[in-house]
Amino acid sequence: MRALHVPSAGEKPRIGDLPVPAVTDGTVLIRVRAAGLNPMDNAIAGGWLAGLIPHEYPLVLGRDAAGVVAAVGAGVDHVKPGDEVFGHVVLAPPIQAGTLAEYALLPAAAVALKPAGLDFVRAAALPLAAAAATQAVDAVDPRPGHTVLVSGASGGIGSFAIQLLAARGVTVIATGTDAARLTGLGATAVVDRAAGPIAEQVRAAHPDGVDALVNLFGRTDADVPLGAVRRGGRVSTLAQAPDSEAGAAAGVTVTKIMTRATREVTGPIAERAAAGSIAVDVQTVLSLEQAVDGLATIAAGHARGKTVVTIEH
Ligand SMILES: NC(=O)c1ccc[n+]([C@@H]2O[C@H](COP(=O)([O-])OP(=O)(O)OC[C@H]3O[C@@H](n4cnc5c(N)ncnc54)[C@H](OP(=O)(O)O)[C@@H]3O)[C@@H](O)[C@H]2O)c1
Structure with missing residues (x-):
């Protein structure tokens, strides 16, 4: 199968042929349509x-995917071959399986049926x-x-966080530059960090x-x-900082x-x-050959919403 993979530690990712992974107990093999x-x-x-x-190498890149079940391992009974599903390769040792490939092996606990009203691209995002x-x-x-600030709101997680907060009746302040998109998602105000702290x-x-x-x-x-947060306020972080000290x-x-x-x-978010009560903000759709460009844009801190790679078979 064609896969974007790292051949060995320290090498640059490349597209090449790798064996289709074999299902094991508690895993689902999917024919990937989008990652x-x-x-x-x-x-x-x-x-x-x-x-x-x-x-372990060769290591296939990508963690999110949507596709069609090709095979299931022992103990998997919530999906069957032919089902349209989406899922995630949960971080667990060893890191080797990935989704930027024609086939991907996912842990069953992270594979859900794809609702019919959600296409493969949005499900993969x-x-x-x-x-x-x-x-x-x-x-x-x-x-x-309440008023909640989302810092780093322009990217993939921000696109969901803004909507989830707005749906709770919260006034959302988002950081970013593309104000029209962010207010369209539910932000009341947009703060451009280029304009000052x-x-x-x-x-x-x-x-x-x-x-x-x-x-x-x-x-x-x-x-x-x-x-920005009042004393007694709450902070959740997906980044390395801040720490509790x-x-x-x-005072937060x-x-x-x-x-x-x-x-x-x-499953419930899908x-x-x-x-239609939450939008999946896919801003960029790429081919497998273009996936490295998408990863470079994310690495440079320029992500806008979600980027999805479609896989041709
Ligand atoms: N802990 C966990 O379990 C977990 C899980 C998933 C992701 N994460 C982490 O969560 C973070 C966000 O993920 P993501 O998928 O949303 O990333 P993303 O799609 O790459 O978006 C990151 C956003 O950060 C913004 N940004 C860049 N520099 C900034 C700065 N100095 N101040 C504020 N914002 C800045 C960028 O937009 P602008 O340049 O327009 O501001 C960019 O859109 C990443 O660090 C990721 O590794 C953690």
Whole structure:
């Protein structure tokens, strides 16, 4: 099968022929129709997680996918060959299976039936970003009337987080430059970080501070607009920063999220997407040959909504 893979540690990703993986107990083999890209794909391609989780090569890139079930392993009874599904390769040792290929092996716990009203491209965009957004929004648990800042809102997770917050009756402030798209998703205000520090811009409009921050960007505490949040407010973070000490110093509670894109989480969001109550903001659709360009755009911090790769057979 054609697969975008890293042949051995330290090598650049390339497209080449690899054997179709064999199903094992508790796994589902799918014929991939579309695969969603995430920043995690760059981390895996670069071997940045190698000190934490063993990697085996050749290593296929991509974690999200939608397609048709080709085979199921022992113990899998919620899907069968021929079903249209979507899912995620959960982070577990060893890192080797991926979705940017003609076939992908997924853990059954992260494979859900694709609603008929959701096409393969949008279904492939959904798993990790929608699950992460759900868990980050639930962690700050805002009430109707609260104001919540989403930092790093322009990308994949932001596109879901804005909508999930707006659906709760929250006033959403999003960071980004494409204001029309972000307000279309439900943001009330958009803050361009090129115009000055995010926290200062938010405080100018909300002198008492916002009730919560959903933080999607930040390698260090300095990257995080904690100063925008009122004392006693809540912060959830999917990025490395901030830590709880920085939160304590700012008088806010910080919850770090470790996303699990299992079917209990992704299935209900897909139903909402199929029903039209949540949009899957796919901004870019690429071929397998163009996937490395999509990954480079994400690595450069220029993601807009979700990027999906379609797989031709
Ligand atoms: N912990 C977990 O379980 C988990 C799970 C999934 C993802 N993540 C992490 O969550 C983060 C977001 O994921 P994603 O899929 O939404 O990424 P993405 O699609 O690549 O979007 C990231 C966005 O961050 C914005 N950005 C860049 N520099 C920024 C800055 N200095 N301040 C604020 N925003 C900035 C960019 O837009 P602009 O340049 O327009 O601002 C970009 O659109 C990533 O770091 C990812 O690794 C964590």
